[in-house]
Amino acid sequence: MWLSESNVKINKVSKPFIISAVVFVFAGSIIGSIWMMSLLGAEHFVFVHNSFSLHKTFQVDGFLTLLIMGIGYMIVPRFRNVQLSSSGLAYLSFTLIILSIVISTISAFSHETLLLPSNFVQFLGVSIFAGIMIWTLRIHPRLLRTADYFIGLSVVVLLFVSLFHVILAAAEIAEPSGDIGSGNGNIMSEVQMLMLFAVLMIFGVEYKTLPSFLGFIKPRRKLAMVSFGLGITSVILGISSMLYSEFLLAETFNVVLLGSVITFGRAVYIFGGFDNREILRVLQDERKARYSYIVRHLRLAFLFLFASIIMAAAFNIFGTFVLYDLAVHYAAIGFLGITIALYLPLMLPPITGRIVHFTKFNSLPLFLIIAALAIRTLGDIMMTSLQLDSINSASYAFMTSGWLVVAALFAFVTMIHRSMKQEEAINEL
Numbered sequence: 159m160w161l162s163e164s165n166v167k168i169n170k171v172s173k174p175f176i177i178s179a180v181v182f183v184f185a186g187s188i189i190g191s192i193w194m195m196s197l198l199g200a201e202h203f204v205f206v207h208n209s210f211s212l213h214k215t216f217q218v219d220g221f222l223t224l225l226i227m228g229i230g231y232m233i234v235p236r237f238r239n240v241q242l243s244s245s246g247l248a249y250l251s252f253t254l255i256i257l258s259i260v261i262s263t264i265s266a267f268s269h270e271t272l273l274l275p276s277n278f279v280q281f282l283g284v285s286i287f288a289g290i291m292i293w294t295l296r297i298h299p300r301l302l303r304t305a306d307y308f309i310g311l312s313v314v315v316l317l318f319v320s321l322f323h324v325i326l327a328a329a330e331i332a333e334p335s336g337d338i339g340s341g342n343g344n345i346m347s348e349v350q351m352l353m354l355f356a357v358l359m360i361f362g363v364e365y366k367t368l369p370s371f372l373g374f375i376k377p378r379r380k381l382a383m384v385s386f387g388l389g390i391t392s393v394i395l396g397i398s399s400m401l402y403s404e405f406l407l408a409e410t411f412n413v414v415l416l417g418s419v420i421t422f423g424r425a426v427y428i429f430g431g432f433d434n435r436e437i438l439r440v441l442q443d444e445r446k447a448r449y450s451y452i453v454r455h456l457r458l459a460f461l462f463l464f465a466s467i468i469m470a471a472a473f474n475i476f477g478t479f480v481l482y483d484l485a486v487h488y489a490a491i492g493f494l495g496i497t498i499a500l501y502l503p504l505m506l507p508p509i510t511g512r513i514v515h516f517t518k519f520n521s522l523p524l525f526l527i528i529a530a531l532a533i534r535t536l537g538d539i540m541m542t543s544l545q546l547d548s549i550n551s552a553s554y555a556f557m558t559s560g561w562l563v564v565a566a567l568f569a570f571v572t573m574i575h576r577s578m579k580q581e582e583a584i585n586e587l
């Protein structure tokens with residue numbers, strides 16, 4: 159399904175998106191790790207204070223947005239067997255997103271606030287992407303139309319959030335409040351909405367691909383429609399909560415979002431409901447390794463997504479920083495990171511033209527991610543309950559959490575590289 163001649167043109171377009179996203183996730187994670195060290199008391203690691211704002215820019219605009227755009231440009235035309243309508247426009251959208259990140263970087267190191275030009279250029283890039291996606295979605299697919307609803311909703315959320323940031327930046331210039339980049343809404347909902355487009359795009363891609371990956375005939379459509387209905391409701395509630403800081407609004411948003419995630423998980427059999435024992439018995443070697451890799455990553459990712467929404471709901475009640483940090487990073491690293499680690503090896507063959515061997519994979523990257531999030535959770539709890547205000551040996555141990563994610567990224571890239579190198583060697587024989 160993933161490797162075909164007809165896709166060469168689309169692959170070329172996705173390549174710079176995917177490569178840049180990988181570079182940004184490394185850079186953003188290194189900045190995040192240094193930020194974490196400074197929060198845990200290693201003050202001398204703070205070089206330029208504003209540089210920490212680049213963590214969010216690199217991870218959300220650089221890594222998430224570019225990756226999801228790259229995946230969208232590759233997968234959505236492929237789902238309906240057509241070529242991407244305009245490669246030129248897709249490259250232009252890439253250039254605009256990179257330009258917006260460059261402007262944000264200059265802004266972080268200078269005394270100028272360049273938030274408005276940066277956000278505006280980003281909005282232009284995102285608008286091109288949204289236009290191309292909506293144009294492609296109008297072509298009726300042969301199967302599984304419901305996937306398009308999630309993809310369409312994801313594009314609308316990305317566009318709205320991007321426009322929201324342009325309006326915020328313009329309002330800040332008109333009436334400076336000093337609180338750059340934040341509105342009057344609930345801060346937790348704002349960050350959740352920042353990541354929701356990626357979650358919805360993943361749902362769309364999973365709805366379409368999981369039947370063939372997991373071996374069931376088709377998803378439970380009615381349940382998927384319930385999930386989509388709850389998804390739309392949660393987007394409306396999330397947007398309202400970004401605008402008005404109202405406890406009940408933010409909590410209802412979390413409850414409805416959780417409902418959408420649970421029903422989606424049931425619709426595509428992530429936690430059972432479909433007996434795959436026979437499949438597992440019949441599959442062997444490469445196909446079995448691939449199947450087990452997909453199931454393991456899917457389940458873990460969904461567990462982190464549940465946990466993230468529960469942490470967000472708890473943050474709205476207790477207001478502790480720990481819960482905010484866990485809500486953001488269970489979703490960012492636990493759900494998005496693990497799901498992307500699941501899909502990247504499946505997407506690389508059409509991009510590189512080389513097969514990835516799942517039998518050559520190991521569990522080190524996943525182990526490092528789980529260890530990192532476990533240490534982060536412990537560190538956050540201890541920081542709050544023991545009221546750590548000076549650096550001690552425990553805080554040094556917790557500082558490793560960020561670096562473990564960086565190590566996981568290295569282990570992942572090395573693992574993929576080695577699994578493809580084997581193929582090259584075989585080809586040369």
Ligand code: HEM
Pocket residue numbers: 186187188190191192193194197213214217218221222349352482483484486487490491494495559560561563564
């Ligand atoms: C090595 C892995 C990472 C480390 C060590 C790290 C560290 C941090 C730290 C210390 C903060 C500030 C405290 C807080 O608000 O929680 C933060 C905030 C944040 N991080 Fe990360 N992070 C990592 C990965 C990621 C990833 C992969 C993403 C997104 C895909 C992400 C998105 C965010 C966002 C959106 C915020 C909130 C910023 C704000 O409130 O202005 N992080 N991170």
